[in-house]
Amino acid sequence: MYRYDEVDHRIVRERVEQFRNQTQRFLSGELTEDEFRPLRLMNGLYVQRHAPMLRVAIPYGHLASRQLRKLAHIARTYDKNYAHFTTRQNIQFNWPELARVPDILAELAEVEMHAIQTSGNCVRNTTTDAFAGVAQDELLDPRAYCEIIRQWSTLHPEFAFLPRKFKIAVSGSVEDRAATQVHDIGLHVVRNEAGEVGFKVIVGGGLGRTPIVGEVVKEFLPTRHLLTYLDAVLRVYNRFGRRDNKYKARIKILVKAMTVAGFAAKVEDEWQHLKDGPSTLRDVDVAHYASYFTDPAYDVLPSNPPELLEKQAAEPAFARWLERNTRPHKQAGYRSVVLSLKKTGVPPGDITADQMDAAADWADRFGYGELRVAHEQNLILPDVRERDLYEVWQLAKSQGFATPNIGLLTDIICCPGGDFCSLANARSIPVAEAIQTRFDDLDYLFDLGEIDCNFSGCMNACGHHHIGNIGILGVDKNGEEWYQITLGGSQGSHTTIGKVIGPSFAQADVPLAFEKIMTVYLEQRTEGERFIETVRRIGLDPFKERVYAKHH
Template structure:
């Protein structure tokens, strides 16, 4: 886990008191709405459809059990008993009273948490692989570098007022599980021909109104040069990024307008003044931050103990859960457990205060007091003994955490949509639930196999619909809610933007359209072929014909 020093503690405490006074002055009429807006955004506070929304930072998705219990307390005391995990590995509270937000921030500070830079035109929460540090395929545990980026970017005076918000993702494994290609900067750990580890730097990715896959501007960046190179990229963006039109202000638009080659040349020119300067990372610097993430006291365990293999054979439901909701671990005898927040009838990503307390207890009892928030809006216990899995599964079932659908069609990534967000064109939660109900058959879901379904209530793409194998976008047609379907999107090493298959659907027709898509897939797939592979092989036209044909 990241660790605060006294400077961190003081900075966060002072920010809380500063915002407390700003809130008091606003409520007293001493600050106008226009004056208060940038102040509240600096502290993660939005104005949504029905109430303020507070977005709390969870650095690269890491939570201690103590912090999760604090979030549970906040949900009970200041909200309506739940929170919502986002694709940026943060948590949002949808119903806080404005006058009590400073109290929430003060309570967060007690457990080394805050809401700084979860909004505004600044560097947002750096994200990474939820399995960083425990994944068997890691080249490099990227968490130390995430922490370095966090400390470099927090309240960085030069980059506090960028042309638009800025997002960075780090992937330390062979497989990109952090969606680095659709971030403003993606850092994917690679090895060069000499066996040295460094970063492939990808710039200009992003979704929203203009979805673009990022471009590689440097194939190999030695890790010691991370901060100086990031400085160079941000300076070029800060200097040349558009500020006259917020829809054209993201770095992806700048890279596209300049061309990746010209942008990279500008970065190299800027970097020439920074390379090997004071911000160059020394071995002792990296070692200091890496010490925050040393391995816990793993036991030397045998693989597949009897307490694991016996129920695996005798209990089919447990076996399905293990297959879908656990992941192999670098340490023999351990697995990582994904606690699904995608139970049918529950808004995807929502977690109750009771569930938070239960998960915190399990983190202490079955692990080392740590949890992870996944990009897919699920919660992870990273270090569970295989011999404890059966008991963890039984407890997870009791608390609504054990739906064995991770990576399947009903494991929907979904924004809060029009039920909460004032920007949304359409509601997403009831449509996601209708899809889950339509496919509420585990045998059929397992037969369909891996399918990423992503849902956004508007073009801002908070649900990352563009990179879902199936994407849904809420649109407004003459004041009514309609839904556009895309196919062929994907994330990871081969990121692609999905394409719209045709006219949008009324809310009631979306589940039927999904059923037709699945029926065609089952008819056309080859042995062992995943959904996305079938889509790429046969193209969109057969799906379009099937979905819009009146006879089917």
Template structure:
């Protein structure tokens, strides 16, 4: 993974010192709330319902064990002993005291971490496939380009005050696991007819109040032109994006208003002034950053060693965990392990300081000291020998990481909701737990198969509810919490926005609605058909009729 040079270290240290003085001045009454707000936002600090919230950047979801131990230390020392992983592959601390935030940032700087641009109207954390570099279906490892984008966008003077926040995602694999179609810019690695590798550029995706799937503005962009083309897109957005209405300020609204053809034409016109300019990437530039992402010292191993196979046959629970919580690897004899943060009774994405320490130890012992944060809010050990998987499973069980539900209904993506966020209309955590308890029977859960369930406490869609096969949105009805259900959303290569099935539900009725949806699915599905495929085949009306049969 990327290692800071002296320029990086100095920049982050100076940023900490700058914010320390800004915080001192605010607490002393020398800065007003309005003056302090943009300063704290550019350093990842929000004001939530009960306390400040600090969002720490985890660039493209990469962590090493030393960094995770530092996060554990911060959780114990400055917070309430836990953190929350987000759909942006970052971590949030929900209870720091304002006066301690500069100290937290100083400690983060010791391990090459920061909170710069994790909020505010700027380019946010670039995200990618959590299995980048180890996935068997990868065309190229896109992490070098993620780092190039991160360095280009961090404190970029031209894009520090955009009309609205801006998010970029990169996918280097055949299967899009980075939700690129619902980002402001999505970059797909592709090959052209000549076999050359480049990027398909997608612009104008996004969720929130006006969810949209992005549109292709360029089918093939040679990698050397990546930064100049991104500059052109951002310049067009910065010039023409609306600033009079924050709900209409995202680039998706601009692309829709202009039409994608007109927007792409303006980008091409702007690019004429930038193409082949100083920001053009040379082969040496790319090679320099790619050198930070070389393979670890893999061993030559047999696939499915005899003892490993015997353990699966002897312990069905281990075999079930392997099926759901491990992922194929490009290197024979290895797998990636997903440490589930979706145990029933625990807020999805939450992790305690003790668990962070355990996960760091597991990474050191079994995965070359590296971990990944998935946008599904789980942790990943990317490089585990098959012969070590049984011991990893035992440790995962002991420390609450082994719930075998990855990709299943209870692997819920969920924002913190009204328990923490001042923007939320409704709580999400207790409703997510109620759904998990309703479907806690693992045999039944496995029979249901792959189902993406996403939950947001408000229209900002931090839980990506629009692209869940089943989505839940918290809404406010006369000061009471209600919940709207959507069906048919999906991420990946067939990204789609879900549709509302009908009137919203009271909190107590949500698990029952889910139960009715699942029963109809089991009645209607064809052999081997996944939930989303059944929804697409039969449409929403049968589900609506079943769910509201006793409510109409």
């Protein structure tokens, strides 16, 4: 994991004291709400429906056990004993008292964490694959480059007032697990014909009001040119991005207006002034950051030890958890474990202080003191010995972390919705819970197979509903909450945007609509066909007909 140097420590400490002073001036009436707003947003502080909300950065989803314990302490001391992991690998506290937020930031600084640039019109947290560094299909460990991008983008004076927020995602694996195609910039590691490693640069993806899959502006960018090219892209956006209409201010709208070829040409023109300049990455620079992400001292172990196979054969529930909640590891004898935060009855992504402490203890006891936050809002133990998996499963069960539903219908990605967010049109948590309750039969879930379900409480699409195989969007109809359903979305290397199946549903009718959709799928699927494959093969009409059929 990356460790702060003295410059990092000083920057973060100074920002804390600066914000402490700004908060005191606001509370004493010296600063107006309008004056305070940009200051608090640059420190991750929103004013939500009931209380302030503080969003804390978890760079590229990496957490040390000591950091997770600090987050647990903050949840107990300053909040209501829990917090919420987001789809962008951050964590949110929903109930802090404004006057105490600077104290929270000071505590975060003690463990090399902060909330800088987690909101506002700036470059946000850089995200990547939660299995970076341990995945079997990795071409290049992207974490050193994520850290380089983080340092380049943090408090970058030229990009502190962009037309709109800006999100970058990096994928180092064959399979894109970082949703790079729906980010403002997606960087996908590729090899060229000469065998060199570089980045395919995708620009203009995004969800929200206008969902768009990003397009390739550069097929192969040598890694040394990463920062100069990013500079060029952001400069073009900063110059030409619309500031007159916040709904049309994102880079995806600019790329569409200019056309991909036109935008790419502007970037190339700008890049000529920057290419091979001071921001060009030298091998020594990359090696310096890569040195923070070296492998732990893995034990030499056999794969599938006999004790694991025995337990797997003897206990179907354990076998099921093993299948759904663990992933293959590049090191023989190890697996990565996904701790599910999707237990029925709990808002997706929520985690209690006790759960955080338990997960931190397991990271130390069964791994190397490190955890990851997945963009699916689950927590990951990246390095678990296969011989320890049975014990980890039993402990995970005791803490409510072992729902064996990863990748299944009830593993719902979900924003906090109208229960917390002042922007939301509708509540998402109770509807997600109703769907989970309706499909609580695990045998039935396993029979349905892999289905991505994503849920957003408003057009801002924090739940990424457009790229769910099934997506739900909360809409406002004359002051009432209704829910629109889309089918056919997908993420990964072949990202697609889902299509609306018809008129929206009242809250009580959503689980039944889901049941009808599943019935059509079970009737129509062929041997071994996944839900998304059936939707693509038969189209939306059979689903529409069943869902909207009148009762006689």
